[in-house]
Amino acid sequence: MKVILLDFNIPDIDIKKEELEKHVFFTFLVDGISRACSHQLVRHRPASYSQQSQRYVSMKKFPYVKPESLEDKYVETEMGRFSFDEVMSFLGSVYESFVETGVPKEDARFVLPNACSTRIVFTMSGRELIHFLRLRTCNRAQWEIREMAVKMLKLLREKLPEIFEKVGPVCYMTGVCPEGEKTCGRQREVVSFFENL
Ligand SMILES: Cc1cc2nc3c(=O)[nH]c(=O)nc-3n(C[C@H](O)[C@H](O)[C@H](O)COP(=O)(O)OP(=O)(O)OC[C@H]3O[C@@H](n4cnc5c(N)ncnc54)[C@H](O)[C@@H]3O)c2cc1C
Structure with a gap:
């Protein structure tokens, strides 16, 4: 899986950080994820997506992801x-x-199966991106989309640590796991992972 932060804009406006999140946009390219993973990604609605087509390309020796x-x-x-x-x-x-x-x-x-790998470009506002990362960096998320979300977060922290240092799964951001009996039960380990990412 390859994750590239293609572009982002930080408008030069003097407003609160929470307001600024709505006006910042991030564009990622992700290559080599399964269609099972991209299907979960596109469930996040406030975003724009462009995905490689399977209609015109020959898929005889299709690349795939193997769990x-x-x-x-x-x-x-x-x-x-x-x-x-x-x-x-x-x-x-x-x-x-x-x-x-x-x-x-x-x-x-x-x-063709869910395992078929795909390439997708997507753009999200800062607010949606943080929402996505909260949900998909959590241990409850499926491993492949979690791996992708963690790679995205790593890139974002390198470029914009002041915004993304405090972003991660809900337990890391708030100190409380909202998953009830579905909790992974490893909050301390998870928090330490995201502190040291
Ligand atoms: C661990 C995990 C397990 C999951 N399991 C399943 C499953 O078994 N089956 C399944 O179908 N899905 C599943 N999902 C997907 C989940 O149900 C959501 O579709 C997905 O996480 C998108 O998130 P969202 O709905 O919070 O918001 P997004 O689509 O990312 O939107 C962000 C926010 O924008 C607002 N918003 C967006 N669109 C609208 C709208 N039309 N109207 C009003 N407000 C809007 C809402 O406040 C929303 O929370 C799972 C997700 C996770 C993280």
């Missing part, structure tokens, strides 16, 4: 024993065979 938990796993089926990589390769050939028989790429892609 660590599937690293050495095999699945036993009536057709044999398959690793995750073999399943991906099989789906790539099914896709290609459909395209060769004249099925449009925009339809053949229906056999």
Whole structure:
């Protein structure tokens, strides 16, 4: 996964920090995340997104994201024993065979999995970005979007420490975990991680 902070603007206006957050915009490019991850990202509504299309590009040897938990796993089926990589390769050939028989790429892609990797550019206001980071740097967030959010936060802290030093999951920002019985129970460890990011 590659995360790049493409651009941001800090307007030169004399207003309170909380007001300024609404007028600052950040543009990121993220490459090599799964479609499962990008689907979660685009649920954040006050933002603009441009995502690589699957309609026109050939996806025969599609790049994909492989979760660590599937690293050495095999699945036993009536057709044999398959690793995750073999399943991906099989789906790539099914896709290609459909395209060769004249099925449009925009339809053949229906056999492609959530693991397919993608590239996406997005722009968020400072306020939305902080909201996104609060939710997605939390241990409750799914690992891939969390990894992406942590990389984004790291870049932001390098460029604008005065705004982003205090940003992280809710427990880090407020001292209280709002997750109730779903808490990860590792608040001290999490706070220390974000203090030293
Ligand atoms: C740990 C975790 C688990 C999740 N699990 C699921 C799941 O199982 N199923 C699922 O469907 N989703 C799930 N989500 C996604 C979640 O439901 C939200 O869609 C997503 O986090 C976007 O956040 P948001 O709605 O707070 O705000 P955003 O879309 O980021 O918007 C930010 C804020 O802007 C305001 N806003 C935005 N749009 C509007 C609007 N139209 N009207 C009024 N106010 C608006 C709201 O105040 C909102 O809080 C999960 C998210 C997390 C972090």
